[in-house]
Amino acid sequence: MPPSPPPEPTLDALKPMKVEGLPPAAYYIPNFITEEEEELLLRKIADSPQPKWRTTATGRRLQYWGGTLTKSGVLVPEPLPEWLTAYPDIAARVDRLLDAAAGVEGRHVLGVNQVLVNEYAPGQGISPHEDGPAFRPLVATLSLGSSSVLDLHHYISPSAPSPPMIPADGAVGRAIAAVPLGHVLLLPRSLFVLSGSAYSAHLHGIAPRSADWVVRDEAAAAAAVEGEGEAPPVVVANAGLLADAPVQAAIASDAGWRAERGTRVSLTFRHAEKSLKGGAFAMVGGRMQRS
Numbered sequence: 001m002p003p004s005p006p007p008e009p010t011l012d013a014l015k016p017m018k019v020e021g022l023p024p025a026a027y028y029i030p031n032f033i034t035e036e037e038e039e040l041l042l043r044k045i046a047d048s049p050q051p052k053w054r055t056t057a058t059g060r061r062l063q064y065w066g067g068t069l070t071k072s073g074v075l076v077p078e079p080l081p082e083w084l085t086a087y088p089d090i091a092a093r094v095d096r097l098l099d100a101a102a103g104v105e106g107r108h109v110l111g112v113n114q115v116l117v118n119e120y121a122p123g124q125g126i127s128p129h130e131d132g133p134a135f136r137p138l139v140a141t142l143s144l145g146s147s148s149v150l151d152l153h154h155y156i157s158p159s160a161p162s163p164p165m166i167p168a169d170g171a172v173g174r175a176i177a178a179v180p181l182g183h184v185l186l187l188p189r190s191l192f193v194l195s196g197s198a199y200s201a202h203l204h205g206i207a208p209r210s211a212d213w214v215v216r217d218e219a220a221a222a223a224a225v226e227g228e229g230e231a232p233p234v235v236v237a238n239a240g241l242l243a244d245a246p247v248q249a250a251i252a253s254d255a256g257w258r259a260e261r262g263t264r265v266s267l268t269f270r271h272a273e274k275s276l277k278g279g280a281f282a283m284v285g286g287r288m289q290r291s
């Protein structure tokens with residue numbers, strides 16, 4: 001018998017998956033996709049034509065699906081590929097979940113129109129950044145292939161005016177506190193949602209490490225002695241939400257949970273607020289129309 005489809009998500013159903021101890025609001029949804037879907041997505045991404053790949057200054061590879069932004073933050077849209085819209089129908093599932101997180105479940109007002117794929121080899125990360133005002137402050141990241149720890153950072157002076165847009169991996173105009181505000185463990189197949197001030201007033205990043213070490217509390221972190229070159233121990237805000245008993249038992253143990261990072265691929269689903277009508281063709285015609 002085929003598995004019955006999961007119930008339509010609602011804000012109430014999402015509440016238990018809210019990550020406490022972080023600025024509002026972040027959600028962690030374990031096992032958002034199956035292992036078969038994870039394999040298929042990894043294969044589709046790996047099999048993408050070579051020109052789809054871009055490489056950042058730090059060597060991380062990425063792909064944009066759904067189009068890219070102009071310098072002024074307008075999406076030049078392209079259709080999303082079938083492996084995101086038809087089978088598996090991940091984009092629609094993320095849409096429904098983001099609708100629920102926004103409290104507008106069932107009304108389908110959002111619509112993911114861009115999916116950013118990041119591929120992290122062990123030791124690669126992404127420096128603290130904001131995704132910026134071009135996107136609706138409600139984004140979801142699906143993790144594939146390997147685990148990682150995402151850090152939330154805050155500005156030292158939150159009252160200072162925000163620069164219009166901070167490019168990923170780019171220079172940041174305001175001082176960032178040296179110690180991250182919190183950490184989140186992202187296990188494969190999980191979906192992590194950032195919204196509200198967690199999105200618009202804070203930064204997120206991934207430290208360039210080849211392994212992670214997660215301990216149960218600050219006392220365990222203070223008592224831990226890391227070896228030469230080893231990752232410092234961190235306490236993660238979503239330890240209770242992982243839905244992975246062995247990992248949770250290891251985190252609760254005296255030694256904590258240590259994991260080498262493998263290659264992790266993430267898909268970040270976003271909604272660019274401004275989109276060029278007619279896509280790239282509108283540019284060719286020279287008449288730039290905004291929706």
Ligand SMILES: O=C(O)CCC(=O)C(=O)O
Pocket residue numbers: 116118126131141150168204266268
């Ligand atoms: O890989 C991730 O989890 C985060 C990616 C991200 O923040 C970005 O590409 O803007």
Ligand SMILES: [Fe+2]
Pocket residue numbers: 129130131204
């Ligand atoms: Fe980001």
